[in-house]
Amino acid sequence: MPPFGHLEKNQILAIVAYLRNHTELPSRAKEINAQAAARGDPRLGKTWYDQICAACHGPNGDGYSAGGTGTAIGTIGFLSKATDGFIRTTIKEGRSNTRMRGFQGANGLADLSDQEIDDIIVYLRSISQSRRQES
Numbered sequence: 001m002p003p004f005g006h007l008e009k010n011q012i013l014a015i016v017a018y019l020r021n022h023t024e025l026p027s028r029a030k031e032i033n034a035q036a037a038a039r040g041d042p043r044l045g046k047t048w049y050d051q052i053c054a055a056c057h058g059p060n061g062d063g064y065s066a067g068g069t070g071t072a073i074g075t076i077g078f079l080s081k082a083t084d085g086f087i088r089t090t091i092k093e094g095r096s097n098t099r100m101r102g103f104q105g106a107n108g109l110a111d112l113s114d115q116e117i118d119d120i121i122v123y124l125r126s127i128s129q130s131r132r133q134e135s
């Protein structure tokens, strides 16, 4: 996804309006973003992350820039904007029509428990925390 800084503001607004017009389901953003913060054990989360997620999202969540086929989810840029509810729901349900499938239930790529998913979120937040301290 390259930047599109050359678009005029009204062009961007037109694209957003177009996308909103095409959502079939009522927006769940409010409910999802209001979910409780993740609580868990980052060491356990790292074990799950390394086993399941790193293959696509890169060893430290660097995504494409580390040769992954998934987005950068360990970076400050992503984590400072994404709520725990957003990350949790994405892990549980996946993204339709992408390689990001859900990780809960019988049809999931794995059947992670709610606690295991929270452990992964806490781990992701801990990576970005250590990056902040380095810089």
Ligand code: HEC
Binding pocket: 049, 052, 053, 054, 055, 056, 057, 069, 070, 071, 072, 073, 078, 086, 087, 090, 091, 095, 098, 099, 100, 101, 103, 120
């Ligand atoms: C088979 C490859 C693959 C695996 C395994 C995988 N992902 Fe993904 N993931 C993707 C792709 C591709 C996307 C981008 C989907 C899209 O285009 O919206 C994504 C998107 C995401 C997003 C949303 C990122 C954003 O920018 O909105 C989160 C959060 C996420 N994955 C977490 C995880 C976690 C946690 C795991 C391990 C439990 C995992 N993923 C395993 C491929 C994968």
